[in-house]
Amino acid sequence: MTAADTLATLGTDGVTVRFGGLAALEDLTLELARDEILGLIGPNGAGKSTLINVLSGFQRVVAGRVHADDRDITGRLPHDISRLGIARTFQAVRLFAGLTVLENVAAGFSGRPVGRRAARARAQEILDWIGLGDKAQSIAGTLPYGDERRVGIARALATGPAFLLLDEPAAGTNEEDIPSLMSMIARIRDEFDCGVLVVEHNMGLIMGLCTRVHVIDHGRTIAIGSPRAVQDDPEVRRAYLGEDEM
Ligand SMILES: Nc1ncnc2c1ncn2[C@@H]1O[C@H](COP(=O)(O)OP(=O)(O)OP(=O)(O)O)[C@@H](O)[C@H]1O
Numbered sequence: 001m002t003a004a005d006t007l008a009t010l011g012t013d014g015v016t017v018r019f020g021g022l023a024a025l026e027d028l029t030l031e032l033a034r035d036e037i038l039g040l041i042g043p044n045g046a047g048k049s050t051l052i053n054v055l056s057g058f059q060r061v062v063a064g065r066v067h068a069d070d071r072d073i074t075g076r077l078p079h080d081i082s083r084l085g086i087a088r089t090f091q092a093v094r095l096f097a098g099l100t101v102l103e104n105v106a107a108g109f110s111g112r113p114v115g116r117r118a119a120r121a122r123a124q125e126i127l128d129w130i131g132l133g134d135k136a137q138s139i140a141g142t143l144p145y146g147d148e149r150r151v152g153i154a155r156a157l158a159t160g161p162a163f164l165l166l167d168e169p170a171a172g173t174n175e176e177d178i179p180s181l182m183s184m185i186a187r188i189r190d191e192f193d194c195g196v197l198v199v200e201h202n203m204g205l206i207m208g209l210c211t212r213v214h215v216i217d218h219g220r221t222i223a224i225g226s227p228r229a230v231q232d233d234p235e236v237r238r239a240y241l242g243e244d245e246m
């Protein structure tokens, strides 16, 4: 049994991140449970990607801690966090453009005790599951943007995560393809037994998919609640004034 089999929660306690004089996150506490799809929303520059970076070991904190269950994982490096069962995608997709789709997904196994053949077989299974099985031999750099994002998700799933952190999975996706993306994310939670954190500006996706929504602005929490409750929250509405998302 690996740690990923048993992890039940992932979160931050009072985390602060600074870039020079700017506090990108300030005393921020977030909790993600294994059985939920948690939405993380906020205006541009609110600190959403920074928070995913903190949870996945890509960003150091100046105060506070990151925990998986009651284990303190603050300051652990990305590969170490990944091995614990925490996987992520990037806001700007990072695929190996010259490699095939299959090779990109199989790369999710790098550093693990999985042979090359087994990695490729499992990668093909995940691609079939995600609906990209017929593109396994395509060169990643030739894919439409929406498919690229799904390959990023497939690669994250290849690590067998307990938690999956998605940074704007709907970016570049046509509005008519949003419902299938939503049902795919819901199935990830159910079939991969995986807690999901989803950062999105697409409010239809957040409101239709998430069990709970955490709203931040200027690096601080301004609301946590059901999709309906945060949508009606005056402070959330104020934060989004001037933006048309809500
Ligand atoms: N590496 C960095 N160096 C300096 N400032 C940074 C860095 N990364 C992020 N920031 C700043 O920190 C703040 C939070 O950025 P972050 O990318 O986390 O926001 P976001 O909520 O993901 O925004 P968006 O919705 O536009 O993706 C912004 O003001 C951003 O300019």
Ligand SMILES: [Mg+2]
Residues within 6 Å of the ligand: 048, 049, 050, 091
């Ligand atoms: Mg971002």
